Amino acid sequence: MSIEVKNLTHIYSENTAFEKKAVDDMNFKINKGEFVGLIGHTGSGKSTLVQHLNGLLKPSSGNVYIDGEEIHTNKKTLRAARQKVGLVFQYPEHQLFETTVYKDVAFGPKNMKLSEEEIDRRVKTALALVGVSQELFEKSPFELSGGQKRRVAIAGVLAMEPEVLVMDEPMAGLDPKGRDEILSQIKTLHEKLNNTIIIVSHSMEDISKITDRILVLDKGKLKYEGTPREVFKNAYELEKIGLMAPQISYLIKALNERCFEIKDDIYTVDEALEEISKLLLGAGEAND
């Protein structure tokens, strides 16, 4: 299960005064089982891009391939894409509509025309995966807290058991505790199911903790691509396009500018601690 994007361009309101190129000639490939972070400043085209991955938007030009098959070939390939690639929208809690949590999560599987037992199994598994307890199943989704709603909405997509899970800013608008919880749940999810996950965010700090690879978007173009380590080397360039590398990358840069020689691809506090103490110890020994 791989997703490949070739020369993808999307222009909103083409041929009017409101024309806007949101995605500009993008190329990349995401392999099975990868955990990819998609990062970019507000308006850089992240949401537009991910809506192409399951065919909700049609490219102005270029193609999207799932397992080598162009998704807009016909109705069947499009439907297959919708089922293989599950998309959790930005603020997914706004899509809740059913009378109970259980029914809302069952909406997706029902549309797939699965058997009653299968639906039941999937709903329960999905809700368990996002940590929604049994007592809440029969509650109205509108009575839940913001974080709980978010989980239920994510479960609604998980219940379709997509091979690729795409999440648009799953942490947006949650408090720090809620963010960390969702983040670690997504991580556990990836470890358990070993599925392909694409997660959109504009927080480098969050993304770098969990993903294998990062794609950085700027004004609709793919600017950087690589492991968090490779990408954060460009801390200052990232800042120019409105993004912040993890704080610690700045510390290292600043130290290096003052004639220290620390590896410049560090992005976690622990690594930095280790490197700096190594350096200090080394300096101490040299002085002796």
Place this chain on the structure above:
Amino acid sequence: MKLNVTIGKYYPADSILHRLDPRVKLASTFAFIILLFVANDFWGYLLSGVSIFSVMLLSKIPLKFIFKGLRAVIFIILFTVVFNVFFVHGERVLFEFWIVRVTLEGVFTSIRLASRLVMLVLASSVLTLTTSPLQLTDGIEYGLKPLKKIGVPAHEIAMMMTIALRFIPTLMEEVDKISKAQMARGAEFDTGNIIDKAKAMVPLLVPLFISAFTRAEELAMAMEARCYRGDVGRTRMKVLKYTKSDYISSVLMVAFGSAIILIRVLL
């Protein structure tokens, strides 16, 4: 699910027409529409047609974009044409077949009605395309002012229109977003019979209403928090002011109106 509204959409450009005072534009459009019904012969229509066409050229909006507004009423126009061609019976018969009788008078009447409709739509499209919704409601509020004396809440009506207009695009965006989110969960809005389709609307409408109500509540609260209390003692940040081009266009409009009336009376 795609929703597209061209009628009533503002098209930003830098033209004399865009800069005109909304009150002048509103009054002129209103007058033009009434004059369309005063004109009743070839010369009157020719003059109106030439005038509206030059106004369209002045607006610097691609003509294609203005004519798009006609698409919404094309059926009404076609219906009028067909109806009049076949059912208006006059003296000079063009051809007759079974019970169908087409006369010259019928053809003339339908051409007249169709061009009247087309010009009517074009005029109102030019108004809304060159006037931002905010300016438009400002103009309407001003126009309604005299009615305040008999208890018409002019300011409140204008405020409601402003808010409604402001939220149309927001709601459209919302519809787009929610329907996509549900499509991602396998919802299909365009398959099945009428009952299926109506049922399919539930996952769209429930979230839409909820967000609309939340928005309304938040907006009301935000307005109150900023001490909004209706019309009482309210001043404007942008006071409407007539400029030279407003006077010139008013004079042109009066000239146009007199010409139409003269043609009607004299010819």
